[in-house]
Amino acid sequence: MFYRIKEIKPLDNYKLLVTFINDEVKEYNVGILFDKNNDFKVLSNITGLFEQVKVDTGGYGISWNDELDLSCNELYFNGTVKNFV
Numbered sequence: 001m002f003y004r005i006k007e008i009k010p011l012d013n014y015k016l017l018v019t020f021i022n023d024e025v026k027e028y029n030v031g032i033l034f035d036k037n038n039d040f041k042v043l044s045n046i047t048g049l050f051e052q053v054k055v056d057t058g059g060y061g062i063s064w065n066d067e068l069d070l071s072c073n074e075l076y077f078n079g080t081v082k083n084f085v
Contacts, residue, residue, distance in 0.1 A: 003076035004059030010051045014043065017082065018075045021059060026079030030070075039068060 014031035
């Protein structure tokens with residue numbers, strides 16, 4: 001099952017606010033990937049790149065460029081639930 005993305009919003013400290021098509025909202029910390037995958041370090045090295053994140057066609061993932069992306073399931077299963085009270 002895919003948890004497709006409706007909207008993505010970059011936050012401070014390399015976090016993303018992800019809204020899925022079922023209206024669940026999760027926060028995902030991209031910063032934890034910097035040590036696991038060197039490709040993601042470019043997000044902290046190039047000013048403004050992190051803020052250019054976009055939802056891919058169909059909502060099956062997000063991307064910054066042709067080489068840097070994350071799947072909708074990665075964001076869903078490893079994101080933390082955001083409750084707005």
